[in-house]
Amino acid sequence: MAAAGGEELDSDDGSEELVLTPLQLIRSLEQAWLNEKFAPELLESKPEIIECVVEQLDHMEANLKRAKKGDLKVSVHRMEIERIRYVLSSYLRCRLVKIEKFFPHVLEKEKSRAKGEPSILSPEEFAFAKEYMANTETYLKNVALKHMPPNLQKVALLKSVPKPNLDSFVFLRVLKRQENILVEPETDEQREYTIDLEEGSQHLIRYKTIAPLVASGAVQLI
C-alpha cells in the first residue's frame, strides 16, 4: 500500500491487542467480502475489520485534504479510497441482502446461539433484522391476515420463508492443510468418505461440508 497507509493500526478488539498493517487489514476485508459473497448463508459478523477499515478510510481522506493540490499521488490515493469503499459497501450490502432474504432464520439462529459462540449479526444488523421482521409482520397482518378467519390469522414465517441452501456447491481455495474431512453421501448408493485438503489446492464442494473451515479461515471461497 502507498505512503498514506504506512502506519500500523491498533484493532479495537477488547480481548486482545491485535496490530494489523493496513495491507493485512485490506486483505482480511477482501477475504471476508469474497467469503460472504459466495457463501449461501450469512457468515459471522466481523465488526473489528469494519471498524478498522472505516477508521483507515477516514484517515486517508484526512491526509488527502491536507495534501497539495495537483499532486499526482492524490489521484492514486483517491482511487484507492474509492476501491476500498466499494469493497466495504459491497460486503455490507451482501450481508443486508442475506439478512432480508432469510430474516426469520437469521433471527432464530441468533436467539438460540450459545453464550460462547460468535455472533453472525452485529448489534446494528440485529436491530435492522428485528425491525424488518416487525415491519413485514405488521404489514401482512394489516393488509390481509386480519381479514381472514381466526384460525388463519398467523403465518409461520420460519416455515414459509425458504432456508439458505447449505447443499449448494462452492469453489474454494485451501489456505491451511486439512486432513480427514468427512464428505457425506448425496445419494443412497454412495457412502461417506474422507478427503484431505492440500494447501493451495482448489475444489468444488458442497458448502455444508466445509462450512466450519470457512469460519475458521482455513479455506477461502472464490
Added chain:
Amino acid sequence: HCCLLRNQRCIVAYLYDRLLRIRALRWEYGSILPNAIQFHMAAEEVEWFNRYKKSLATYMRSVGGEEGLDLTQDIKPPKSLYIEVRCLRDYGEFEIDDGTTVLLKKNSQHFLPRWKCEQLIRQGVLEHILS
C-alpha cells in the same frame, strides 16, 4: 381446510413479492419515490416503505464513522476517477470538491469526479458517456 391454507399462502406470497419490489425501489431510486410509482402503492405499502427506509438509514448511519456510510452508492467497482457525463436536463449549479461550480445545463458535457455524479446519474439528471 387445505384450500383455505393454499389461498392464504397465495395471498401472502403475492403481498410479500410486492414488498420485495418496493424494497428494490428504495435501492434504485433513493428515499423519494417518483409520483407515478407512489400512485400504485397502497397506504400500508407506503407505510412499510417509510419504515424500511428509516431502518436502513439508521443502520447506514451506524456503520461508517461520524456520517455513516451510504450503502446505496458505489454499486459498481470504480473504473476511473473522472467520467464524461452529458446533462439530460437543466439542473443548475453543481459544486465539486475543490470548490469550483459547474453549471449543469441541458445537453452540456462535463468531465467530473465519478463519486459526485453517481447520485445524479441514478436520478436521470446526468448520463454517463461511454466512448
